Amino acid sequence: MTLLHLSGIRKSFGAVDVLHGVDLDVAAGEVIGLVGDNGAGKSTLMKTITGIYSADAGAIELDGRSILHLDPGERRRIGIEMIYQDLSLAKQQDVASNIFLGREPVKKMFGFIPGMVDKARMDREAAEMIERLGAHLPSINRPVSSFSGGQQQTVAIARALTFDPKLVIMDEPTAALAVREVQSVLDLIRRLKSEGIAVILISHRLNDVLAVTDRIVVLRHGRAEADLRTADTNMNEVVARIVGGGDTASAAAHELGGHR
Amino acid sequence: MATTATPGIWSRAQRASIDRLHIRLESFIVLLVLAAAMAVLSPFFLSVSNFLNILLATSTIGVLAIAATFVISSGGLDLSLGSVMGLSGVVGAYIAVNLGAPSPFGVGACILAGAIAGYINGQIVTRAFVPAFIVTLGMLGIARGLALVISGGRVIYGLPEYLLFLGQGRPFGIPVPVIIFVITALVAHFVLAYTRFGRHTLALGDSEGAARAAGIRVERQRRILYTISGGLAGLAGMIFMARINSGDPTAGLNYELTAITAAIIGGTNLFGGRGSILGTMIGALIMGVLQNGLNLLAVQSYYQQMAIGAVLILAVFIDQYQVRKETRA
Numbered sequence: 001m002t003l004l005h006l007s008g009i010r011k012s013f014g015a016v017d018v019l020h021g022v023d024l025d026v027a028a029g030e031v032i033g034l035v036g037d038n039g040a041g042k043s044t045l046m047k048t049i050t051g052i053y054s055a056d057a058g059a060i061e062l063d064g065r066s067i068l069h070l071d072p073g074e075r076r077r078i079g080i081e082m083i084y085q086d087l088s089l090a091k092q093q094d095v096a097s098n099i100f101l102g103r104e105p106v107k108k109m110f111g112f113i114p115g116m117v118d119k120a121r122m123d124r125e126a127a128e129m130i131e132r133l134g135a136h137l138p139s140i141n142r143p144v145s146s147f148s149g150g151q152q153q154t155v156a157i158a159r160a161l162t163f164d165p166k167l168v169i170m171d172e173p174t175a176a177l178a179v180r181e182v183q184s185v186l187d188l189i190r191r192l193k194s195e196g197i198a199v200i201l202i203s204h205r206l207n208d209v210l211a212v213t214d215r216i217v218v219l220r221h222g223r224a225e226a227d228l229r230t231a232d233t234n235m236n237e238v239v240a241r242i243v244g245g246g247d248t249a250s251a252a253a254h255e256l257g258g259h260r
Numbered sequence: 261m262a263t264t265a266t267p268g269i270w271s272r273a274q275r276a277s278i279d280r281l282h283i284r285l286e287s288f289i290v291l292l293v294l295a296a297a298m299a300v301l302s303p304f305f306l307s308v309s310n311f312l313n314i315l316l317a318t319s320t321i322g323v324l325a326i327a328a329t330f331v332i333s334s335g336g337l338d339l340s341l342g343s344v345m346g347l348s349g350v351v352g353a354y355i356a357v358n359l360g361a362p363s364p365f366g367v368g369a370c371i372l373a374g375a376i377a378g379y380i381n382g383q384i385v386t387r388a389f390v391p392a393f394i395v396t397l398g399m400l401g402i403a404r405g406l407a408l409v410i411s412g413g414r415v416i417y418g419l420p421e422y423l424l425f426l427g428q429g430r431p432f433g434i435p436v437p438v439i440i441f442v443i444t445a446l447v448a449h450f451v452l453a454y455t456r457f458g459r460h461t462l463a464l465g466d467s468e469g470a471a472r473a474a475g476i477r478v479e480r481q482r483r484i485l486y487t488i489s490g491g492l493a494g495l496a497g498m499i500f501m502a503r504i505n506s507g508d509p510t511a512g513l514n515y516e517l518t519a520i521t522a523a524i525i526g527g528t529n530l531f532g533g534r535g536s537i538l539g540t541m542i543g544a545l546i547m548g549v550l551q552n553g554l555n556l557l558a559v560q561s562y563y564q565q566m567a568i569g570a571v572l573i574l575a576v577f578i579d580q581y582q583v584r585k586e587t588r589a
Contacts, residue, residue: 050473071477072472072474072475073474073475073476074475075475076474076475084469088469088470088474089467090462090470090533091466092462092529092533092534093466098470101476102460102471102476103474103475104459106455106456109450109454115455115456115457116450116454117455117456117459
């Protein structure tokens with residue numbers, strides 16, 4: 001069943017046309033790899049899904065209903081989450097504040113003054129979420145700037161998963177990680193899939209993409225150039241589609257060599 | 261990668277103080293040391309009436325400093341605070357005296373005039389993409405000029421009775437401006453530290469991108485913050501007008517300097533993301549004690565201006581020095 005349906009998405013910034021009518025379908029529990037060269041429009045496409053950018057033309061539907069009129073906060077509420085490459089954390093705030101940013105639970109102070117943020121509940125649930133991810137943080141009451149890159153990413157992931165998302169978009173989640181941390185991110189993607197959560201994985205690391213995805217969509221010059229079943233394709237074909245013909249053997253060999 | 265930051269002797273105690281009370285230990289110690297020094301230097305410093313004097317003098321600056329805290333901790337800046345305060349006092353006095361409007365309108369006009377000026381700041385900052393520094397610097401000139409135009413460059417005298425009470429009444433011996441100031445501070449502290457609005461304000465100052473990605477309506481939040489800032493400047497204008505029993509178009513001249521200094525001393529990060537009203541109150545009291553002490557010691561007010569300016573630079577230096585020390589460790 002189609003969870004997310006994009007058709008004819010166009011987006012330009014001033015005179016620069018970034019997306020020229022992109023079509024994409026994502027089923028529930030499906031893991032899609034979104035690949036393409038720098039400037040192919042991957043991040044722009046994802047930001048039109050999350051609502052940070054509004055599409056100039058085209059349709060975006062979640063569960064068959066158009067979401068074009070919803071702002072980023074509303075799209076999060078109906079289950080679209082994104083983990084940004086820069087993590088988009090408020091670094092002077094603590095773990096719970098980041099996980100619950102924009103969705104803080106409230107209670108009444110002294111039983112009658114409304115609108116008070118329920119910090120105790122935030123801390124408790126944040127700690128549970130970090131625990132569920134199998135991560136260890138020195139303290140959840142510290143500013144996230146005091147954590148390592150991997151730990152900060154755990155916070156960003158926890159923020160995306162706390163409110164039962166239907167679709168999680170990950171922008172280069174493994175680019176800045178150590179080898180062991182990469183494995184745990186890939187394991188996490190498999191776990192999300194098993195729970196019926198759809199994942200769109202943007203990555204330059206084609207080995208990772210080939211390892212965890214069901215389908216690979218190649219974006220090239222703002223169009224969906226190819227839609228490949230991961231089981232039926234290989235590194236050579238993906239690289240060829242990214243680069244767009246010509247002599248791709250050396251590029252593919254380079255990727256296969258595992259040099260990153 | 262270093263995961264344990266914030267070294268130094270304060271780290272543990274300071275973190276606890278920030279967690280629970282949202283104030284910085286250093287600024288509290290500075291306040292105590294300053295007060296002790298003044299007590300030694302002047303025999304008049306330690307008295308109930310002098311403390312009430314300090315609080316009274318701090319009430320206008322304190323309300324402006326609350327406004328500064330909201331805007332600066334959101335990553336913005338409001339340089340128009342002092343001028344908008346002056347404009348509000350003149351508007352309130354003009355409506356109460358020249359138009360003879362009934363009581364609530366005089367008070368309401370002050371706050372409304374300030375809020376409108378702040379709203380205009382917010383609209384321009386978020387829609388025209390002119391930096392807040394420039395927009396509010398422009399408003400500094402516009403509001404001051406408008407105050408002079410409305411008043412014809414003269415002080416407006418003859419305020420009605422009820423306004424005098426707001427400035428000079430003393431129920432239970434406590435000046436009304438002090439009561440207004442304390443209530444405003446408590447409400448503001450609750451809003452900034454414990455509500456979603458306050459948390460979004462800090463997050464916005466911390467990282468606008470993160471706030472936007474989290475679904476916070478960033479522009480709307482900024483417009484509300486500038487409007488609140490202007491409204492608080494209007495409240496300060498009302499307090500000041502009632503205290504001096506007139507609408508003075510030059511009221512609040514250079515007050516933004518003192519207010520921003522108080523906020524920074526209180527631990528507000530000049531670049532946003534951190535700030536607390538209780539901290540700012542300590543900062544405002546430090547400025548109040550400093551001015552009061554220098555007055556008691558008969559130091560010329562020209563030197564006081566110099567002292568405040570120096571304190572502002574010193575406060576930002578210390579803050580930045582600590583930040584650099586933490587990130588380098």
